Amino acid sequence: NVKISAKDVQVFYGDNHAIKDVTVEIEDKTVTAFIGPSGCGKSTFLRCINRMNDTIEVCRVVGDIRIDGENIYDPKIDPVQLRAKVGMVFQKPNPFPKSIYDNVAYGPRIHGLARNKAELDEIVERSLRSGAIWDEVKDRLQAPGTGLSGGQQQRLCIARAIATEPKVLLMDEPCSALDPIATAQVEELIDELRKSYSVVIVTHSMQQAARVSQKTAFFHLGSLVEFGETSKIFTNP
Ligand code: ADP
Ligand code: ADP
Numbered sequence: 001n002v003k004i005s006a007k008d009v010q011v012f013y014g015d016n017h018a019i020k021d022v023t024v025e026i027e028d029k030t031v032t033a034f035i036g037p038s039g040c041g042k043s044t045f046l047r048c049i050n051r052m053n054d055t056i057e058v059c060r061v062v063g064d065i066r067i068d069g070e071n072i073y074d075p076k077i078d079p080v081q082l083r084a085k086v087g088m089v090f091q092k093p094n095p096f097p098k099s100i101y102d103n104v105a106y107g108p109r110i111h112g113l114a115r116n117k118a119e120l121d122e123i124v125e126r127s128l129r130s131g132a133i134w135d136e137v138k139d140r141l142q143a144p145g146t147g148l149s150g151g152q153q154q155r156l157c158i159a160r161a162i163a164t165e166p167k168v169l170l171m172d173e174p175c176s177a178l179d180p181i182a183t184a185q186v187e188e189l190i191d192e193l194r195k196s197y198s199v200v201i202v203t204h205s206m207q208q209a210a211r212v213s214q215k216t217a218f219f220h221l222g223s224l225v226e227f228g229e230t231s232k233i234f235t236n237p
Helices: 042-049 079-085 100-110 117-130 150-162 180-193 206-212
Strands: 002-013 016-027 030-035 059-067 086-089 168-172 198-202 215-220 223-229
Touching: 002 042, 002 198, 016 030, 016 042, 016 198, 016 215, 016 223, 030 042, 030 180, 030 206, 042 059, 042 168, 042 198, 079 086, 086 150, 100 117, 100 150, 117 150, 150 168, 150 180, 180 198, 180 206, 198 206
Parallel strands: 030 198, 030 215, 086 168, 168 198
Antiparallel strands: 002 016, 002 059, 215 223
């Protein structure tokens, strides 16, 4: 059950050859960790999967990336639609300066996922539940998202990503800005999300990769140097 397949992907920032040649297949209902030293291209490759690199002027992507067999770099694909189907969560929680409700409702409104207010309410509740934050915010949905704690903000951002019914969830060091308790909560949530999504998480922490992922991809100097089952990778000498 391959969800994402990348073939011969290269990325250039001007003359900087940041991704040299990456071919990989990423499964559905699996957490795949991207690990490796700073600057080896983990975030760059992650940003290929939702075409976030398109927003970086000097960045050029070569090669072929498919989600459910569909080439996401095909000219027919609208990157805005694509990003609804490939949710992204960043290192620093970045809720919109809007209410908790509107943070989650924003995407479904733009993409026309609800026919009326009752349906939108339902999507918001379901997404906040999936983000493991419903109980903490259900009595203050009109309060600003930015007023939550860091860990709550990150779970709100995960709920916001889920609200547009993505096929894939990308997370770029989602716990690096969080304290240990908030990190444990987000890691537990990631394990839950695995049951419904293909989750890709960039982390600089081998411990975190070992805790949350089933597959691990090791990057080094812009290449994928090892890819396999996390349990095997971390027990090899
Ligand atoms: P990481 O945490 O992935 O190692 P950095 O802290 O190095 O990333 O970079 C933070 C942000 O700056 C990222 O969005 C990255 O894409 C961007 N960035 C990294 N290197 C450069 C560069 N040479 N020029 C412009 N932006 C960069
Ligand atoms: P990692 O996520 O593994 O830390 P990055 O993907 O951030 O690595 O960086 C890989 C290479 O691409 C680095 O040489 C970095 O400087 C460069 N780079 C990353 N983001 C940008 C950017 N926005 N503009 C220019 N160069 C970048």
